[in-house]
Amino acid sequence: MGSEGSSGPVVVPRNFRLLEELERGEKGIGDGTVSYGMDDADDIFMRSWTGTIIGPPNTVHEGRIYQLKLFCDTDYPDKPPTVRFQTRINMTCVNQETGLVEPSLFPMLGKWEREHTMEDILTSLKREMSTPQNRRLYQPHEGNEDQRVEQKGVSLRCVIM
Amino acid sequence: MGGGDADAGGEPAAAQATLHIRCTNGSKFAVRADLGATVGTFKAIVADSCDVPAPQQRLIYKGRILKDEQTLASYGVETDHTIHMVRGAAPPPASTAPAANQEPTTAAPASSPAAGLGGLLQNLGATGAAANSGGLGLFGSGLPELDHMQQQLAENPNLMREIMNMPLMQNLMNSPELIRSIIMNNPQMRELIDRNPDLAHVLNDPSIMRQTFEAVRNPELMREMMRNTDRAMSNIESSPEGFNMLRRMYETVQEPFLNATTMGSEGDRNSNPFAALLGNQGSNQARDSAANGTTTASDTTSGAPAPNTNPLPNPWGPNAGSAQGAARSPPATNTRSTTAGGPGGLGSADFGSTLGASGGGSDATFLTQVLQNPTMMQMMQNIMSNPQSMNQLLNMNPNVRNMMESNTQMREMIQNPEFIRQLTSPETLQQLISFQQSLMSQLGQQQTGQERTQSASGAGNVNLNTLMNMFSGLGAGGGLGVPNAPNVPPEELYATQLAQLQEMGFFDTQENIRALAATAGNVHAAVERLLGNMGQ
Known part of the structure; x- marks a missing residue:
């Protein structure tokens, strides 16, 4: 009866949307070279997520597994999540110091739309790895997950010592 | 969920x-x-x-x-x-690796600390090359990468103790004056100490210096000190004023300290003697700061770190390390090739970059200064007077080893202390450097027009291997010229280059031979060519 009045698109609430994404992540629907899931099953706000990107073939990233942290704040999906690489990577849109994906340099985050998902972000980053400016960039050697050692901290210790 | x-x-x-x-x-x-x-x-x-x-x-x-x-x-x-x-790649067997690493060190007698040190240098060079660091290993950039050093020291905890027990290091520890003079020779460090008198007290106090050296010698003590420092820092940081104090300390002491040891002052890179050790890193940092606009120490702390929008240079490129687009172009001597197999497998110890390929720049004088440094002279004397360590140094590089085996007179000459003393005299070194520069320019003239356009200085990517190949003919009665063998099949002619390309991950032999033939055996140009083909 009242259906004629609502002409705009249906806005899916945040939690429903995230539950849908969680299920897609668990079932492995979509692109087989990216994977994502929730960090803490007890977090009712479903904010912290982990993603992995398997490096695309015929690039320097081939055979590498890149781990990322995605943080979906309470305003997701109206606002994009914060995306940070845990594994060291040399990419034009990634801050070398912090591993943060810069929205100003990564169009999907810069021009965010509500319909975009975390899977879209990961596949878009994977596509970005294959672009001419990134496919041959010299990469730090593997085995340094969670080793973003702050050079400042190290040398400050030396000065104090 | x-x-x-x-x-x-x-x-x-x-x-x-x-x-x-x-x-x-x-x-x-x-x-x-x-x-x-x-x-x-x-x-x-x-x-x-x-x-x-x-x-x-x-x-x-x-x-x-x-x-x-x-x-x-x-x-x-x-x-x-x-x-x-x-x-993924199959993980290496964990049990065998340490044993293999420890074997040479246990075999070396305790009386020969240089042997252990040589082993460290060789290993570090190898890891620098193997870990895909693109010439940023121990000798590629002048300073070791932290993780490589830690890895080496973790595998051999006695190594640091061995190094610290060397007579040379003992002399250093007993002469704080010498350490102070080394530090004060750096203009930025001098300025930093002038601004922070507390640091001068630290340098003037031999007990603190001795304590620091003691900590370096004893990994357990070092760990304990680091733990205490961490705890102290977290306690200080928890109070608001303490945090501000740490921030001030970072801005006034530590950031300038980092700058003093890693890059030159704004105007002149040569004013910092440590900058020459860092090779490309200094210029790359300068490039980044020019591009990102973060120049002062306070900027870097107050604002969020600006992203590095500049892609890193192609490590196989002819001008791998030179900072294109820098505010001030670095000297041509900064270009480094990443060919493995410098002295003793030390990664990219390129002759041109070490001795100043174009016009004998500041690097040549820097080398002379280093060799004339009393500490350095004493260390060289120790190594050269010990035949065992001398033999180890000579056996590190397969090319040198082959040369020694085919020239018994040369081995005798090198083991003659009088000859060594003459060879390391400043005059001889100066002559060698000038000879090397003229050799470089001649080899540069022989290059084809295409290669000349690739290398800005015209000296080309002539590294130690080229010179070794030239001199290796001496034992077989050949002349100094590069042997001219037109009838040799390309597989034999380019055997070493093919092996290098295989190591780099180019497995198509025919394609490799074609690329090498087109580039007259220049590995760097061949890699560029192969990568170009791959991209199409």
Whole structure:
């Protein structure tokens, strides 16, 4: 009866949307070279997520597994999540110091739309790895997950010592 | 939400579940497994269903890489869920590696500290090259990468003690004056100490210096000191004024300290003697700061760190390390080639970059200064007076070893202390440097027009290997010229270059030969060519 009045698109609430994404992540629907899931099953706000990107073939990233942290704040999906690489990577849109994906340099985050998902972000980053400016960039050697050692901290210790 | 955690301890976890495995090539298959089983066991089950052996499997579920010792249930895996599989390299056998590493050090007698040090240098050079660091290993950039050093010292904890017990280091420890003079020779450090008198007290206090050296010698003590420092820092940081104090300390002491030891002052890179050691890194930092606009120390702390929008240079390129687009162009001597096999396998010790290929720049004088440094002279004297360490140095590089085996007179000459003294005299070194420069310019003139356009200075990528190849003909009665062998098949002619390309990951031999033939055996140009073909 009242259906004629609502002409705009249906806005899916945040939690429903995230539950849908969680299920897609668990079932492995979509692109087989990216994977994502929730960090803490007890977090009712479903904010912290982990993603992995398997490096695309015929690039320097081939055979590498890149781990990322995605943080979906309470305003997701109206606002994009914060995306940070845990594994060291040399990419034009990634801050070398912090591993943060810069929205100003990564169009999907810069021009965010509500319909975009975390899977879209990961596949878009994977596509970005294959672009001419990134496919041959010299990469730090593997085995340094969670080793973003702050050079400042190290040398400050030396000065104090 | 995942639902798996609730089941982890109960009966359902023990039930068989159907799990879908998805490979990177798009293929998908299902396996049945017990959710209470470990990932290691599960990998064995998966290995039965596909051609990837368990040690090479890397399983990913919900963005997490599954660890062998954990159970599937602990990751929240449930029936009908999908696990991604990537084929990785087989992990190296953990038990054999340390034994292999320790063997040479145990074989070296305790009376010969230089032997252990030589081993360290050789290993560091090797890791620098092997770890894909693109010329940023120990001798590529002048200073070791932190993780390589830590790895080496972790594998051989006695090494640091051995180094610290060397007579040379003992002399250093007993002469704080010498350490102070070394530090004060750096203008930036001098300025820093002028601004912070507290640091001068530290330098003037021999007990503090001795304590620092003692900590370096004893890893346990070092760890304890670091732990105490961390605790102290966290305590200081917790109070607001303490945090401000740390920030001030960072701005006034530590940031300038970093600058003093890693890059030149704004105007002139040559004003900092340590900058020459860092080679490309200094210029790259300068480039980044020019591009990103973060120049002062306070900027870097107050604002968020600006992203590095500049892609790193192609490590195989002819001008690998030169900072294109820098505010001030670095000297031509900064270009480094990444060919492995400098002295003693020390990665990219390029002759041109070491001695100043174009016009004998500041690097040549820097080298002379280093060699005339009393500490350095004493160290060289120690090594050269010890025939065992001398032999080890000579045997490090296969080219030198072959040369020595084919020239017994040369071995005798090198073991003659009088000859060594003459060879290391400043006059001889100066003559050698000038000879090397003229040789470089001649070799540069022989290059084809195409190669000349590739290398800005015209000196080309002539590294130690080229010179070694030239001199290796001496034993066989050949002249100094590069042997001209037109009838030799390309597989033999370019054997060393082909081996290098294989190591770099170019496995198509015919394609490699074509590229080498087109570039007259220039590995760097061949790599550029091969990469160009790959990109098309």
